[in-house]
Amino acid sequence: MIDLRSDTVTRPTPQMREAMLTAPVGDDVYAEDPSITELERYGAELLGHEASLFCVSGSLANLLGVWLSSEPGTEVLCDVRAHIVRAEMGAHAVLHGVTTRTWTSSDGVADVDTICALISDRTNPYLVATAAVEIENTHNFGGGTVWSLPQVGAVAQACHERGVRLHLDGARLGNACAETGATLAQYAGLADTATLCLSKGLGAPVGTLLAGSAADIERARVQRKRLGGGWRQAGMLAAAGMYALRHHLDRLGDDHVAARAFAAEVAKKAPRAVGHVPTNIVVVDTGALGAATVCAAAQAAGVVVSALDAHTIRAVTHLDVTEAECVQAGAVIADILSAQASTAA
Numbered sequence: 001m002i003d004l005r006s007d008t009v010t011r012p013t014p015q016m017r018e019a020m021l022t023a024p025v026g027d028d029v030y031a032e033d034p035s036i037t038e039l040e041r042y043g044a045e046l047l048g049h050e051a052s053l054f055c056v057s058g059s060l061a062n063l064l065g066v067w068l069s070s071e072p073g074t075e076v077l078c079d080v081r082a083h084i085v086r087a088e089m090g091a092h093a094v095l096h097g098v099t100t101r102t103w104t105s106s107d108g109v110a111d112v113d114t115i116c117a118l119i120s121d122r123t124n125p126y127l128v129a130t131a132a133v134e135i136e137n138t139h140n141f142g143g144g145t146v147w148s149l150p151q152v153g154a155v156a157q158a159c160h161e162r163g164v165r166l167h168l169d170g171a172r173l174g175n176a177c178a179e180t181g182a183t184l185a186q187y188a189g190l191a192d193t194a195t196l197c198l199s200k201g202l203g204a205p206v207g208t209l210l211a212g213s214a215a216d217i218e219r220a221r222v223q224r225k226r227l228g229g230g231w232r233q234a235g236m237l238a239a240a241g242m243y244a245l246r247h248h249l250d251r252l253g254d255d256h257v258a259a260r261a262f263a264a265e266v267a268k269k270a271p272r273a274v275g276h277v278p279t280n281i282v283v284v285d286t287g288a289l290g291a292a293t294v295c296a297a298a299q300a301a302g303v304v305v306s307a308l309d310a311h312t313i314r315a316v317t318h319l320d321v322t323e324a325e326c327v328q329a330g331a332v333i334a335d336i337l338s339a340q341a342s343t344a345a
């Protein structure tokens with residue numbers, strides 16, 4: 001099976017497993033796990049903040065980042081397809097009393113005026129006060145879209161002029177860096193809080209870093225414990241994350257090359273099904289066939305992809321698939337789509 005459902009499906013490499021086995025560990029609730037402490041120090045440095053916190057998932061890191069920037073009864077503004085509103089099970093509302101209001105965009109990237117138009121200030125007694133803006137880079141459900149550094153900078157400046165905080169969901173921030181040449185710190189440093197997933201394209205089995213000021217990260221550490229997310233001897237997991245940062249950040253661009261090779265193969269027989277591929281996520285329009293039919297046919301032919309909605313599928317490239325396998329998968333999808341086209345004709 002060529003598994004292109006997500007870049008979360010990677011398994012630790014032999015070298016990563018070796019790093020995990022030999023990691024020094026201790027009780028992290030007592031701040032005694034040297035591997036976690038080292039990962040959090042290195043993560044803070046990479047992300048251009050004073051401190052970082054190792055979290056079990058990107059969802060937990062986002063939950064804590066948004067919590068740091070809001071209070072119950074305030075709102076967070078984000079894109080209509082943001083991970084925080086679509087894929088975090090309503091956690092920000094259920095657990096922290098925060099509501100969201102969304103802007104609409106074609107691909108997850110909005111201009112600063114669209115965002116500013118939604119901000120409601122705290123002096124208005126009739127409207128929910130906007131506490132924070134949240135943006136995603138790259139934008140997952142928008143199709144792996146990249147925000148440029150100036151675009152994020154403009155949003156950050158507008159937020160700060162209005163006393164509104166900025167949380168950056170950087171689950172795939174390394175993929176944005178691979179395209180723009182900006183550093184993780186340049187992007188993340190613009191936001192009050194920023195995340196980076198170790199378990200997506202970076203290939204670690206578990207973990208996301210949340211970066212921010214030392215004071216914010218200390219508050220987040222307490223809230224993480226309150227939510228049941230304190231670690232004990234999790235240094236083995238941190239060591240995997242450390243290995244990922246040291247060895248897999250620089251290769252993320254390879255996944256983009258593989259994604260474009262996949263899309264080019266699809267386009268040979270179904271040119272209108274794919275558009276521009278910004279990073280490692282390819283969105284394929286399945287036309288009249290529908291996403292469910294294409295997913296099932298692809299699976300029968302040894303390729304697993306996921307449905308984004310009724311008419312589009314998503315293929316995500318990663319560390320565990322070669323460019324040749326991506327081309328092979330693209331050919332499978334192309335055959336399914338073109339068989340449909342010739343039947344219709």
Ligand SMILES: *Cc1c(COP(=O)(O)O)cnc(C)c1O
Pocket residue numbers: 056057058059060062083084136138139140169171172197199200208
């Ligand atoms: C995957 C992802 C997350 C975090 O997901 P977890 O499964 O909770 O680790 C957050 N934001 C985006 C944009 C993602 O793609």
